[in-house]
Amino acid sequence: MLDRLAIWLGRTTAWCFAAIVLIMVYEVVARYAFNAPTTWAHETSILLASFGFIFGGAFCMAEGTHMRITLLVEQRPRFARFSDALSLIAGIIYLGGLSYAAWRMAERAIWRFSLNGAWDPERSGSTLNSPLPSYLKALLFLGSALFLLLVLKQAAALLQRRSRSVD
Amino acid sequence: MDIGTVTFLIIGTMATLLILGVPLAFVSGAIAVVLAVSQFGLNALFIVGSRTVDFLDSFALIAVPMFVLMASIMERSGVAKDLYHAFHVWAGSVRGGIGVVTTGVAVLLGATTGIIGGEIVLLGLIALPQMLKLSYDRKLAIGTITAGGSLGTMIPPSIILIFYGLTAEVSISHLFLATLVPGLMLASFYVAYILIRCGLNPDLGPPLPPEERDMPLLEKLSLFKGVALPMAVAGGVLVSIYAGFASITESAALGAFGAAIAAWVRNEFSFAMLNDVLIQALRTCGMVFWLVFGTNALIGVYNLMGGITFASNMLAGVSQEPAIILAVMIGVFVLLGFFIDWIGILFLTMPIFLPVLTQLGYDPIWFGIVFNLSMQIAYLTPPFGPACFYLKGAAGNTLELSEIFAAQWPFIGLQILALIIVVMWPGLSLWLPQLVYG
Amino acid sequence: AETFKMQTFLGANASTTKAFEGMAAQLAEDTDGAIQIEVLPGRAVVGAAETIEAIRNGLLDGQYTAPTYFAGKDPAMGVLGDTIGAYPDSETRDRWFTEGGGLELARALYDKYDLHMICPVYWPSEQIPSKVEINGVADLEGLKMRAPGGLASDLLSRAGASLVTMGVGESVTAMETGVLDATDLANVALNVALGMHNQAKYSVLARHSMATTEMSVSKAKWDGLSAENQAKFEAACYAMSEGLKTTLSDEDAAAEAQAKDEMGVTFLVFGDDDAAAFRGLTKEVWADWGAKSPDAQAIVDSHTAFLSSLGLSN
Ligand code: NA
Ligand code: NA
Helix, strand or coil: CCCHHHHHHHHHHHHHHHHHHHHHHHHHHHHHCCCCCCHHHHHHHHHHHHHHHHHHHHHHHHCCCCCCCCCHHHCCCHHHHHHHHHHHHHHHHHHHHHCCCHHHEEEEEHCCCCCCCCCCCCCCCCCCCHHHHHHHHHHHHHHHHHHHHHHHHHHHCCCCCCHHHHH | CCHHHHHHHHHHHHHHHCCCCCHHHHHHHHHHHHHHHHHHHHHHHHHHHHHHHHHHHHHHHHHHHHHHHHHHHHCCCCCCHHHHHHHHHHHHHCCCHHHHHHHHHHHHHHHHCCCCCCHHHHHHHHHHHHHHHCCCCCHHHHHHHHHHHHHHHCCCCCCCHHHHHHHHHCCHHHHHHHHHHHHHHHHHHHHHHHHHHHHHHHHHHHCCCHHHHHCCCHHHHHHCCCCHHHHHHHHHHHHHHHCCCCCCHHHHHHHHHHHHHHHHHCCCCCCCHHHHHHHHHHHHHHHHHHHHHHHHHHHHHHHHHHHHHHHHHHHHHHHHHHHHHHHHHHHHHHHHCCCHHHHHHHHHCCCCHHHHHEEECCCHHHHHHHHHHHHHHHHHHHCHHHHHHHHHHHHHHHHHHHHHHHCCHHHHHHHHHHHHHHHHCCCHHHHHHHHHCC | EEEEEEECCCCCCCHHHHHHHHHHHHHHHHHCCCEEEECCCCCCCCCCCHHHHHHHHCCCEEEEEHHHHHHHHHHHHHHHHHHCCCCHHHHHHHHHHCCHHHHHHHHHHHHHEEEEEEEEECCCCCCCCECCCCCCCHHCCCCCEEEECHHHHHHHHCCCCEEEEHHHHHHHHHHHHCCCCEECCCCCHHHHHHHHCCCCCHHHHEECEEEEEEEEEEEEHHHCCCHHHHHHHHHHHHHHHHHHHHHHHHHHHHHHHHHHHHHHHHHEEHHHHHHHHHHHHHHHHHHHHCCCHHHHHHHHHHHHHHHHHHCCCC
16 A cells, blocks of 8 residues: 555656756747756756656565665575665665755744734745745655655564564 | 774674675665664664655655666667667767766766765666677776766765765855866776777677778768667756756756657657566666665764764874875765765764864865765675666666676776876866856 | 854865865864864765755755845845945945844844844856856846846846756856856856866856855854854954955966966956946846845845945945
């Protein structure tokens, strides 16, 4: 279920890259044909690409394509379960820390209001002054939390297998 | 715990976790989190998050998926196969000819990209399957692609030299010219190595049988008909960068767009194919960028712990002899290159090395090339070898990481040889910028 | 002894970083080791836009940086961070801090972030390396330029420049290849050092950007210092700023001579009419940015009043 969600999200966000191609083509044409480069192409592309970069982590976890050095496990298959357990522990530590940090950063960047009560998220400070930093922080939280959930799910499955084999 | 002990603990833990098979995406990140929380408390996790966001907020990164798209489209649409067939016919009876062609393509691509990722994926998707189909030795083919693809930062433009120039406050144009001769020298080492190995043992890189390559010139020329448009696209990327039409990232996107048009003209474009290549781009980025997130976080935590002060004290205590200090610096580049990526090494070492280096009277332009060449080695060395990761990212399950790493050693040897030459003869790097800019 | 971990905005080899290290050593000596500053180069711990958050999280204790990095977090920081075309040079602008009530306003703003601003630090007006001759505002029309952050972008686009957004690193290649006609980078010395004038045969002082830099520390840490040590810290900060005025001016002069003699670079300065036109555009940009928050408006008003006391209100 969770794996399917991560795969589906990955497949969907991959289309962001296609959008970037079109935006860049538009930008170059606008610059040369009309001498009017856009103010938005740059920050929009960074945001779109970040979707792919961030959800790519969970996508590869669901697919099982994250890189590891398998030399030792290949030579000594007995280590396989130990190696898996260690991997999941390291993953939980890293992604737990990252999700927590991203949550707090996103909260501070997004949960801001001006004196008259209008929503006032942290912005990029460029000409466009888009809320890019706020979006990136929120996106990083969502991406790392999903990644963490996948690791936790695999850890639960490993524990279950272990208790079954003890029986 | 003092910072010296922590330093050795970090390196030891990292090596242990990598060898035990922990995914590379988790290793340095987990160490960063443990260090941050144990040394400074929960608030310090801010560094882990903040550095990741800072890394993501970069337009230059987008070139990676764009080059992957361009390469995957060319590979899926059969262009790559046709192209390599034509090369093979034209290479005639030369043993290892396709290896030489691939290195040549790598140098040309290197002139368009300033990064290694996109280029290796491009070669891994296009050249590797072809070389294997043409019965090239697996190790030779793999090494040609990882080492050749790494030339992307050795031939200008180069993101490494841009960052180095900004850090050292030296001319980036000078750096670009200075790296050109050492870069071409390294490429020629690879070519010589392929020709000698295949010359001695034709099984490593067999030429096409005479009956398949003997054809009239007109027919030989017509082999290029189907690939003319895609090749024009690749050429167009090169021109658009050097003629100042578009920035590198934009040119890469234009290249992907052009490749799609070329595939469409060849009647090979489909929705399913587009979906596949987009996912390939996502997979490569997910695999590779998540490695950098963790390392990047670790560097911030280490610097906060006083890593910079510790390392500069260490360096000051080593020796008074300039040549020895220099040798230690290069040794540190290579050693760190086993475990972290170039940007991490740059951030970690340059604040310490640069002031010392200028004081000793060494040329910072030349030192930039020494650094650049050291990073060529770092790309290939296990356990953290970005070039190998990118190839694995492109090749998927057809290649094991251990096989990729095992193929690197001869090429690492050639890189060390080039490094020694560049260190011994600074003039090799410096004459071209002097000639052009006086 | 108190240790202050302070991150600065440029790399380890920059003159400003070296001046900061010199100041740290001197201050330690003056206070008999009571104040120890650990100088961290730019991006050593966090990115430039995140140092305030890092200080509030208790990771860093202070910073020597430019408020314009925080323009996206707080428009008042943007307005404080760059006075663009308002003043003829940064020495005149810095008088706003001492004579025009600027320091009180800046300190009040920093106080909201639990920071104490110790002193503003001298930073020269930025120069535009260009491949084409730019003699006045009219010549900016249609010119392809890298967009700087904050108020300077708004000023240049109002002047008609076609702004292309890209990083500093990419702008170097972009100048070389011709994507850009001109770029916003830094002062003359840094532009020459980075090789911007290999292509750009003009260097233009348009006063498009006149950034402020400052040194500040966590309020809690500052309040923990004795009054005597606070005074010493402040004196050291001002002394560093004075020293930089000489160092950076000398470096700029040497770089300018080198660029003229060895690279054939022509130095152009906007005349009085164009300076006045830019000041007019600055007022428009200020009107926009001032409307974004009361703090920003207060800084704009204070500058406007000070300018008219100087007779510079057009
Ligand atoms: Na290159
Ligand atoms: Na390595």
